[in-house]
Amino acid sequence: MEALEQIKEKIQSFLEALDSPLTLELSKHLQSGKMLRSKLVLNIAGVNEESILLCAVIEMIQSASLLHDDVIDNALMRRSKPSINAIAGDKNAIMLGDVFYSKAFCELVAFSKEYPQIPHIISDSVVKLSLGEIEDVYLSQGFNADERKYLAMIEKKTAALIESTAFAAALLAKKSLNDAKKFSLYGRNLGMAFQIIDDILDITSTQEKLGKPILSDFKEGKTTLPYIYLYHSLQEEGKERLKKAFKQEISRDEMMWILENLKKSGAITRSFRLAKNLGEAGIESISDQSCNKLVSIMQEMIDRDF
Structure with missing residues (x-):
């Protein structure tokens, strides 16, 4: 089986x-x-x-x-x-x-x-996951333009469980603590990159692939990384226009304006570059562990269209 x-x-x-x-x-x-x-x-x-x-x-x-x-x-x-x-x-x-x-x-x-160590590692990651969820709810109360707050939130909400999974698996494989920490770092970076790519796909994918309308994150009150980068690229009038559309049922004209500026500003490209850099750092952390399949998992996750 x-x-x-x-x-x-x-x-x-x-x-x-x-x-x-x-x-x-x-x-x-x-x-x-x-x-x-x-x-x-x-x-x-x-x-x-x-x-x-x-x-x-x-x-x-x-x-x-x-x-x-x-x-x-x-x-x-x-x-x-x-x-x-x-x-x-x-x-x-x-x-x-x-x-x-x-x-x-x-x-x-x-x-x-x-x-x-495994029960503690997994349990601790669930605590972090829950804290990340609280931070996500708090950040969604208004437009968040702080990249550091976003990254700190996804590190807990998404990356913590993936990080602990890789760490626990390495201990299960009887790796040394030092080597297990290398897998832990790989998992953390995989989780961070995974969430950033998810956030990009909410903008660039299709409703058929997503299973929900595009820009759903923005309408639900999530200021993901591309919107943060977009915000800082805009003049004051554009910043106010973007913030006004936040958490709203936006018109087609407003949607097209947001999509056009996300592309023109390079916000999506910049977000993808960060995900790719995180992925490469994760792969580097296990470069001495002969894990070609984990390299493929990272690459496939970053290059996916959903």
Whole structure:
């Protein structure tokens, strides 16, 4: 059986053990993603019982974070399908997320004896993820023009779990602590670059590929990196016009103005360059580890069109 299918079956067995038909029914509506974090684990630690368990735990944590994220963002679509909150309401989505978090932590305890650092590493990353979510909500209250605040937020909200996944997988593979930290740095940079590319694609991709309208981030109140770069390139009149469109249902004319200026200002190119630099630094951090597959994962993630 393919490793990714084994992970899905492991998660299913966890849910069935809860003896909750309602939870199982709600879980059927979850949309499976790229399983990036699992691919990291499998390529660092190989395919074995322990790595499959770690993947299942991390995928449950990721699913929980997305369930909560969709409620916070009032997002009614997830990967071109209705989100759980759209199907069953915010309360059920939040509680299902709580079930996934709690069950993941219960299963994480299995690593305590042989790999005592792993439960702490993963748990700490979930704390950071949650702090990043709080920062994201806070930043969305107004137009954020501070690049440092944006980068600090995505380092917690997106990169922390990917970083801890790579770190934990390296420990599972019995790498030295020094080498495990190299994988941790790779994971951090992968997570940062991943989010920046996601933010770019919200602007440059299509509704068909995104599963939601383009510029959704801006309309929802997220000042992502391209908009920050655009803002600082504009004259005062343009800055005010951009801020006025923030969190609004913008007209087609305003949308075209924003898209035209994002391109003309070089904001998208500059954002992509930062993602690429982060990716190259991540690859360099594991250059002595003979991990060609991780190099490919980084390159494919940066070059993807969705």
